[in-house]
Amino acid sequence: MELIDSDDSTASVFLHVLNTVNDVGSIRVNNVIGTDIGGDVTGLIQCRERLGGADSNLDMTVSGSVLGNLDVSYGAILGLDAVGSLGTSGTPITITTLKKIESIVADEIHAAIETDADVFVQYIETLGVASDGDFMGSLLTKNLTCDGCGAEPAGIVVAGDLLADLTFLVGVFEDITVAGEMTGTLDVAEDLSRFNTISIGGDLTGNVAFGGEVGGTFVIEGDVDSSIAIEMASLPATGVIIVGADLNGDIVMTDTAGLEGFITIGSSPLATTDPWGGDVVVGAYTIGKYYTNPIAQLGGGAVGIVPDWGFHSGDCFPEGSSVCEASSFPDDSTVIISHYGPIDDTVYDDLPIERKPLAGGSWTDITSDFEFSFDAGSPRDLLIDPTTGAWDPGYHYRVTHEEGDLQIPADVLVGESNVDVDAYVYTFCIVP
């Protein structure tokens, strides 16, 4: 069929059923509802303006590919299901709507998709059954969100690579899951919601920019390419950025003390032995591996390398390897060992605590005189309090962490299992 055309009719023309075996060319009516096209759609699909201004919507199922543009400039896409692709790599299509896009599902997408600036996209998926499942082209909309859609699918799911440039004029309030690499750019005027995750299965080679906060989780299982940056105003306490392999590009938080959450690097088997190559910038400070900037400068969060977590000497109390005056260190003080990332407070072994006189002698185990605990408000910290013992002056103190005594929780890692923290030794001494 070459054409269904209501031309300049003034009536509201609804195409309720279009059941074909083979291809369909162009369709120009007001509303397209419930088509079941056996072949490709080769021409323009245009949902024309209705007199009186009511919506002209599209809801279409195609057994082949959609090779013509979709002009829904007076309504919404309620559903677009194509067993084949939308457009081709050589001839991408355009998809334009005035209202929301509720659902687009296709094997592969080669399309410039744009909604009005005041509406949203609920769901886009590539299946990758007969193709690589890539999403190429672009997407421009206000929000990725679900407006009371309940159990309906929401978000963006890409079976292959995400090569499209995504622009959200406000925010991302649903998950984005990409099985392959992300080479397109992601530009979000405001936030990634605290309840959502962006997950990239491969490398990230496209710039990412959030005008606001990354409140949820952003996972890159592969490398962050050296040519790009992940920028945001801040990473709040709920925010996590996981770079599974190597961070070769930069992560930039423009707010002063904007690092309240955690960034972890190198938890994937793909990581090299020195996975932190790029810069992490927090306000005016640029930090690198085993940075010494105090917590107050950065915002309370941390950047750590897996599994070489280590402790941040300056954020510990007392500072690692420090010499404390007894007058300023009461013998019932809480010692805090602060790490370069969170530790799992549900799975741990006591760390041996030893002391020896400053005047000389051998180490004595005093572990049983102390207890270990965690502060839910500061998941980096291991707390050590005297019980039957005390931090007596005149001694060196040594806390030895053997690999596996503490673990890095899986929720800040690539993979589903905790990882043992590498061995370290924390020491200080108290002079009378």
Next chain:
Amino acid sequence: MFRSTSVVVALILGATATACADVTVTKVPSNGTSASVTQLVNGKWHVELATTVNDQPTTFTVKGDSDDEIEDILIDADVFAFVNIYVHGATQ
């Protein structure tokens, strides 16, 4: 488009259905509506649907056999009511 000068053969059979060879059009209501089905020289079918009904919706249902090929369906509906189009079956 319907108002073109091409010759259109409209076969109106009774009040509710128009039949022409293997492609048929059913229309509701029968008064104030018209449908024509023409076989082109390439063997495909040309369908034209028209309504002047303003006080109720018009519904056209186009049906064909699995080996029928419809070239196009053109709609002329200069009214202010709804027009519902159904293209059923194994039409190509």
